[in-house]
Amino acid sequence: MAPLWPLQSFIAKNPLSGLEGIPFENALSLANSYFQNTDIPKQLEDINIHSIKWLQAYFDNGQATIKMPFREKGLFNAWKMLAVYDKEFHKNDKKSIQFLRSLPANPDIVITLSLKKLGIDESNYTDFLRFLLTSLPGWAGYIKNQVDWQDPACPPVYPVSFNDYLAVRLVMAVVLWSDASEYKISESTQDQTNVISKITNSEQKYKDFLYPLIRQEYNITSTIPDAQFVFCIDVRSEPLRRAIESTGNYETLGYAGFFGVPVIVDKFHDKQKSANCPVLLAPKHNIKEIPVCSQGRFLRDKWGKKCLDTFKAFYQALKYAFTAPFALVEALGGWFGIYSFFKTLFPLQTSKFINKFILNIRPDINTVPSLYTLQDNKREIYGISLTEQCAYAENFLKQTGFTKNFAKFVFLCGHGSKSQNNPYSASLDCGACGGHSGGINAKVLAAILNEAKVREYLKSQDICIPDDTHFIAAEHNTTTDDIQIYKNYPNEVSENIRNINHDLSKAKYLNNIWRASSMGLNADKIDVNNAITTKSVNWAETRPEWGLAGNSSIIIAPRHFTKNINLLGKSFLHSYNSEIDEDGSLLEKILTAPVIVAKWINLQYLFASLDNVAYGGGSKITQNITSKIGIMQGNASDLMHGPALQSIYLDDDTAYHEPVRLLVVIYAQNGVISDVIGRQEVLQQLVNGGWINLTSVDPISNNIYEMQRDFSWIRFS
Structure with missing residues (x-):
């Protein structure tokens, strides 16, 4: 069962992550039985409807007017105390009410008791319990998230466990499905040949596009650029990086968007803290945003x-x-009617007016992170030790191969998104930051790399950063391609920054021409910047941006390998220099962290494009927010899992996202890659099971090789 993150920190994941231990083809067949089974008995449908009703109430995060009582006792016991009053559930049946009243408080005992009462044979316990879980995979996934993937910055308010959930479902089965033992659970035997063929054909089509491009000759230059930009590896960075490099003497690099610093952020403008790091990692430091004004x-x-x-x-x-x-409608209805009129017909102008009004009340304030130990009146400790700062700086520079030829300005560009009326907005933010924007992470690493003591340490490791090099934090708005450069730099370089900002505006325009075309707009007949910005503020817009739709590959290589290639926004780009990684240790970190996250994203979109109801979000037209934690279709569906139909389709008939498994392209020698795969069981599982495709490009011969599922290599001719 794949975990499902709440809306506030929603991230992409493989909906079949629980099946990654078996081959991809077998997983497709099982998934068809578990998650795409529409032929379920009427009694189970009734159980699902009642389960949804109570789960909405228990996990409510501020939407309900009347809160469910007794939640501090846990899901099962809170439900048990209230279920006797649910006449719609027990139909006033005396035996059912008596059974409900007699239930013990221990859900473990209730599970065994209910299975026996249902007459389920002990040898079928596992199959029956799995059937109960997979018939509502969204809610089961949300509970798995709360149990196994708790957000350390926002832990569950009320206790939750899988046994509580199973106990509730089983008791409902006793009351509503007394003959459940007679139902024969069978795994799908539906042929998946057509699905596999569709995927492999799309993959071959993509290879036919990519391989000729990466075999082209490239130029390696040692000229120091005027500025360097380090972006997240996100596919949305790739076209903007090309646009920036076309406007001047600039170089771009790619690195995971949390910039290697796993932090919990105490935000200046927000009461809610956030864990800004991949969910694969536990945050190690508390960082407080301090106002500078x-x-x-x-x-x-x-x-x-x-x-x-x-x-x-x-x-x-x-x-x-x-x-x-x-009374609210009587008092403010007219004003809200006027506001709705202008916001609907003139979204861009209305947004500018509202933003200006808010800035007049509450001015924009620059902040810096608490880099060194800071203690506030709550006695919470903030900051990062000097030793750890040095380690983060060294890891970042070595993993990107960024150890020499530093420009005067190095911009660390985190990223986030801005859209209106979009419950899945967190999924458009930085996945490496746990579904949050990455600007604060950029500020932290920039501050670290500007520290004199950190630079002294780096010098001892043969990484010499010139005294006049400034690391400057910025944030890339992926919806509009605006780049906000944070004012954490000396005043004497302000003129340089203005010139760079001018070129960034050019790059935005160039990329928005491509972006507009990808969204079906005629870039020759519109003001592309206005059109794209309007999409970001229009509350009726179903496609404010494409997000990570189209993702097909991750390329782990130095920038010269991809600099003159138009990858169409389909590639994650992670900078890497195999020349300083003889033992593959740097590559190993990339393959076991950024590649895993990219694989999650890729498989989320792949399965959502195959069956958007079972693995995606369905149509945005019929989506509703429930309990402020998730999305339902209508008013009583399972929690939806991923990208909406409009996020992967240009229109009702034209797919924007092609279903392909992630193609991992590594610019390194086969021996080094094989050694890394041999050391990591998780990578062996992904390659052997066919969950990813792996290709190498030899740095010396420029030959392309494909790793087979038995870990052998075949040269691509």
Whole structure:
């Protein structure tokens, strides 16, 4: 069962992650039985409807007007205390009510008791329990997330366990499905040949496009650029990187968007902390955003925040109370009607007006991260030790092969997205930052690399950063391709930054021409910048950006290998220099972290494109937010798992995303790659099971080789 993250930190994952231990083809067949089975008995449908009703109430995160009582006792016991009053559930049947009242408090005992009462043979326990779980995989996945993948910055408020969930489902089965033991559970025997053929044909088509490009001759230059930009490996960075390099003497690199610093961020503008690192890692440091401004500006911001928060709290209190909404409509209905009119017909102009109004109340304030140990009145410790700072700096520079030829300006570009009326907005933020924007991570690493003591250490490791090199944090808005450069640099370089900003504006325009065309717009007849920005602020827009749709490969290589290639926004790009990695240790870190995340994203989109109802989000037109944690179709569906139909289709008939497994292209010698695969069981599983395709390009001969599922190599001719 794949975990399902809540909306606030939603990230892509392989919906068949629980089946990665078996070959890809076999997993498809089992998944058809587990997750695509529409032929379930009426009694189980009733159990699902009642389960959804109670799960919505238990996991509610602020949407419900009346909160479910007794949640502190856990899911099963809270439900048990209330189920006796649910006449729709037990139909006033005395035996059912008596059974509910007699249940013990221990869910483990209840599971065994219910299985016996249902008459399930002990040899069929596993199959029956799996059937109960996989018939609502979204809710089961959410519970798995809360149990096994808890967000350390936002742990569950109320206790949750799988046994609680199973106990509730089994008791419901006793009441609603007394003859469950007679139902024969069978695994799918449906032929998946056509599906496999569709995938392999798409993969071959993509290889036919990519291989000739990466065999082209390339130029290696040692000229120091005017500026260097380090972007996340995200596929949305690839076309912008090309555009930036075309506007001047610039070089771009790729690295995981959390910049190697696993942190929990205490945000200046947000009460809710966030874990800004891949979910594969546990955050190690608490970082506090510290405002950098005058006392007057700080107090004005504080007053503005209080005013806005008070209005928001007052509005929501009226909106969600029982009778107050009637008065709210009478008092503010006219104003909201005018607002809705302008926001619908003139979204860009309305957005600019609202933003200007808010900035007048609450000015924009620059912040810096608490790099060194800081203790506030809550006695929480913030900061990163000097030893760890040195380690993070060295790892970043060596893993990207960025150990010489430093420009005067090095921009570390985290990324986030901005869109309206989009419940899956976190999925468009940085996956390497746990579904959050990566600007603060860029600020942390930039501050580390500007530290004199860190540079002294790096010099001892033969990494000499010139004294006049400035590492500057920035954030890439992937919806509009705006790049915000944070004002954490000396005043004397302001003129240089203005010139660079001018070139970034050119790059934005160039990339937006391509972006507009990919969205079916005629770039020759519109103002592309305005058109793309309007998409980001239009609350009726179903495709504010393509997100990671189209992802097909991850290329692990130095920039000269891909610099003059148009990869169409389909490739994750991770910088890597095999010349400084004789033992493959740097490559090993890339293959076991960024590649795993890229594989999750790739398989999420692959399966969502094959069956958008079972593995995706369905149509945005009929989506509803439930409990502020997830998305349903209509008012009583399972939690939806991934990208909506509109996120992978250009229109009803034209697919934008092609279903392909991730092609991992590594610019290194076969022996080094084989050694790394041999050391890592998880990589062996992915290659041997056919979950990824792996290709190497020899740095000396430029020959292309494909690793087979038995780990042998075949030269591609």
